[in-house]
Amino acid sequence: MKTRAQAIREILDRHGRGSVYVASTGYISRAVFAEAGDDYDVFYMQGSMGLAPAIGLGMALNATCDVVVINGDGSLLMSLGTTHTLRDHGPSNLYHYVLDNGCHESVGSQPCAALEGSYPGVTEIVKISRDGKAPRVGLTAQANSQRIRDALSRSGGGGRAAVGR
Amino acid sequence: MRLVTSDSGLLDSLLGQGYDFFTGVPDSGLKGFISDLSRLPADRHVTATWEAEAIGIAAGASLAGAKPCVYLQNAGLGHAVNPLASLCIPYGIDVLLVVGHRHTLTQHRVMGEIDRSLLELLGWDDFILVAGENNEG
Numbered sequence: 015m016k017t018r019a020q021a022i023r024e025i026l027d028r029h030g031r032g033s034v035y036v037a038s039t040g041y042i043s044r045a046v047f048a049e050a051g052d053d054y055d056v057f058y059m060q061g062s063m064g065l066a067p068a069i070g071l072g073m074a075l076n077a078t079c080d081v082v083v084i085n086g087d088g089s090l091l092m093s094l095g096t097t098h099t100l101r102d103h104g105p106s107n108l109y110h111y112v113l114d115n116g117c118h119e120s121v122g123s124q125p126c127a128a129l130e131g132s133y134p135g136v137t138e139i140v141k142i143s144r145d146g147k148a149p150r151v152g153l154t155a156q157a158n159s160q161r162i163r164d165a166l167s168r169s170g171g172g173g174r175a176a177v178g179r
Numbered sequence: 180m181r182l183v184t185s186d187s188g189l190l191d192s193l194l195g196q197g198y199d200f201f202t203g204v205p206d207s208g209l210k211g212f213i214s215d216l217s218r219l220p221a222d223r224h225v226t227a228t229w230e231a232e233a234i235g236i237a238a239g240a241s242l243a244g245a246k247p248c249v250y251l252q253n254a255g256l257g258h259a260v261n262p263l264a265s266l267c268i269p270y271g272i273d274v275l276l277v278v279g280h281r282h283t284l285t286q287h288r289v290m291g292e293i294d295r296s297l298l299e300l301l302g303w304d305d306f307i308l309v310a311g312e313n314n315e316g
Contacts, residue, residue, distance in 0.1 A: 036239075057242065061265025065235030068227070069266075072239025072247070075222050076200065081239075095228030099236075103225045159242060159270040166243040 018042070019148075021113055021140045022049045025084060029109065031055075033080040034073060034165050038066040038089045040120025041147050042113060046084060048148040055165035058151045058158055064092030067100060067110050067135070074108035079169030081107060087114040088126040090133070100135025112139045119144050180295070181307045182280075186212040189277070189309070193248055198275065199223065200240045202233045203250030206279030208311045212250065230255035234262040237274040250277040253294040253308075254287065263303050276306035 016024075022045055029035075035056040037046040043058040050056050057073075059066050067090075070083035090097070090112050100110060112133075117123045129139060151158075183189065189212050202225040205213050216224045227233035230251045237247035251259065256278065267274055276298070282291020290297075298306055 059266065061269065062231070062235065062262045065231060065238075065262060065266065068232045068235025069239035069242075071225070072200075072202075072236040072241070072245075073243045074239075075225070076240045076243035076245045093229070093232055093235075096232050096235075099225065099228055099232060103222075105222070155269040156271055159272065162242050163244070 015143050018045045018142045018145045021142050029082045033082050036066045036070045036083045038085045039063050042086050043151050044148040047151040057162045064089050067096050074105050077166045077169045083110045085112045088118045097133045097135040109137045113142045114139050115142050115144050185311045186309050190215040198246050198248045200245040200247040202227050202236045206252035208279035230258035231262050238272045241272045248275045252279040253290045278308050280308045280310045
C-alpha cells in the first residue's frame with residue numbers, strides 16, 4: 015500500500031506543472047502542500063468538505079488546462095451525487111483521484127463507510143496508509159485563490175461568452 | 180440583494196449583466212428561468228445534485244474567470260450555508276444566488292420567513308429572491 019505522500023507524488027508527476035490541482039480538505043491539503051510546495055498551482059480547499067470535485071468541474075468547464083482533483087474517501091461519500099454530475103457533464107480535461115484510507119483521519123481516524131471498487135466520474139481510487147499529518151498549508155485563502163485565478167487565466171480561462179440568446 | 184416578483188426575463192437580464200455560467204437545483208418558482216437556460220450551450224449550464232455542489236461548481240467557474248449564477252429553492256439554503264461560509268467568503272469568490280422564495284406551504288413556512296435574514300446574517304448580499312411561487316398540485 016502506498017503512503018499518502020507517495021500517492022500524491024505520483025499524481026503530481028503524472029499530470030505535471032501545467033495542470034491546476036484541487037486538494038480536498040484536511041490532511042490531504044496538508045500532504046499536497048508538503049509535496050507540491052511552490053512548484054504547482056494547487057487550490058487548497060480547506061473548508062467545504064465534499065466539494066473538491068465540484069470545484070474542479072467548474073474550473074475544467076471554464077479553462078483549457080487539465081484540472082486534477084485529489085479527493086478523499088470520506089469526502090467522496092459526503093457528496094456522492096457529484097459523481098453522477100461528473101459523469102454527465104465532466105469534460106475530458108478533468109481528472110478525479112480518490113485517496114482511500116478507510117477513515118476520517120484528519121479528525122481522529124474514525125472509520126467511514128467502505129467504498130465500492132469504482133464510481134462514475136472517478137479516474138482512480140488509490141488505497142493509502144494512515145500516515146498522520148503534515149504541517150498546515152502555509153498560505154492564506156486569499157493568496158491561494160489569487161494564484162489559482164492567475165494560473166487558470168494563463169491557461170485560457172476567463173469564462174466563455176454565453177451565446178445562443 | 181434584490182427582490183423580484185417573477186422570473187420572467189430574468190435570464191436575459193443576467194446575460195446582459197455578463198453572467199455566463201449557470202448551475203443549480205430546480206424550483207417550480209424558477210421554471211421559466213430554468214427553461215430559458217436550455218437556450219445556452221450545454222457547457223454553460225450544469226444541473227447539480229444538491230445546492231452545495233452547485234456552489235462548488237460555481238466557485239470553480241469563478242476561479243477560472245467565469246461570472247457564475249447558482250439557482251435554488253430557499254429550502255436548499257441550508258445546504259448552501261457551509262460552502263458560502265467556508266469557501267466563497269474566505270476565498271473571496273463571487274457567486275450570484277437566484278433563490279425561489281417559497282413560503283406558503285407548511286414545510287416552507289419557516290424558511291420562507293428567514294431566507295433573507297439567513298443570507299444577511301452570513302453577510303452574503305449577492306442574491307435575488309424570486310417571490311413567485313407555484314403551489315399547484
